Amino acid sequence: MTYLRFVASVDSEEARNQNxxxxxxxxxxxxxxxxxxxxxxxxxTFIYFNDNLPVPPYSRKNIPKEAVAWxxxxxxxxxxxxWDLVTILEENDVNTRVLKTDKPDMILYEDEFQVVAKSKKx
Numbered sequence: 625m626t627y628l629r630f631v632a633s634v635d636s637e638e639a640r641n642q643n644x645x646x647x648x649x650x651x652x653x654x655x656x657x658x659x660x661x662x663x664x665x666x667x668x669t670f671i672y673f674n675d676n677l678p679v680p681p682y683s684r685k686n687i688p689k690e691a692v693a694w695x696x697x698x699x700x701x702x703x704x705x706x707w708d709l710v711t712i713l714e715e716n717d718v719n720t721r722v723l724k725t726d727k728p729d730m731i732l733y734e735d736e737f738q739v740v741a742k743s744k745k746x
Contacts, residue, residue: 625696625697625698625726626697626724626725626726627694627695627696627697627724627725627726627728627739627741628694628695628697628703628722628723628724629644629692629693629694629695629722629723629724630644630645630695630706630709630710630720630721630722630723631643631644631645631720631721631722631723632644632645632647632648632713632718632719632720633718633719633720633721642692644693645706645709645710645713645720646670646673646709648713648718649666649709649712649713652713652716652718653666657716658712658716662712662715662716665708665712666709666712669705669708669709672705673702673705676701676702677702677737677738678735678736678737678738680693680732680733680735680738680740681733682733682740687740688732688742690742690743690744691732691740691741691742691743692728692740692741692743693738693739693740694725694728694738694739694740694741695737695738696736696737696738696739698737699736699737699738702737702738728741728743729741729742729743729744729745730742730743
């Protein structure tokens with residue numbers, strides 16, 4: 625199985641220096657840098673993920689520092705939605721990239737669509 629992680633592009637490979645797409649889009653929204661149609665699409669997409677993707681049992685206080693979420697390559701519906709978010713970021717001059725691995729390191733949580741893994745590499 626291959627695992628995918630969508631991130632806003634930065635030079636660092638360290639997970640703590642890489643924003644996920646949701647975080648990066650929220651930053652743009654908070655800075656009023658998104659168009660109304662992008663905000664509407666983003667809000668609909670957030671609702672979709674909240675309604676359909678299981679939430680790992682962590683809060684901001686108890687998630688390990690090096691833990692990052694990865695989609696399983698079989699989670700095509702969610703991955704397709706992430707590509708839509710990539711488009712919004714690229715429309716706003718934010719580069720993105722997709723990290724891929726067969727070994728996300730120590731898996732802390734797993735469901736049908738994703739894993740959360742502790743890794744110093746990613």
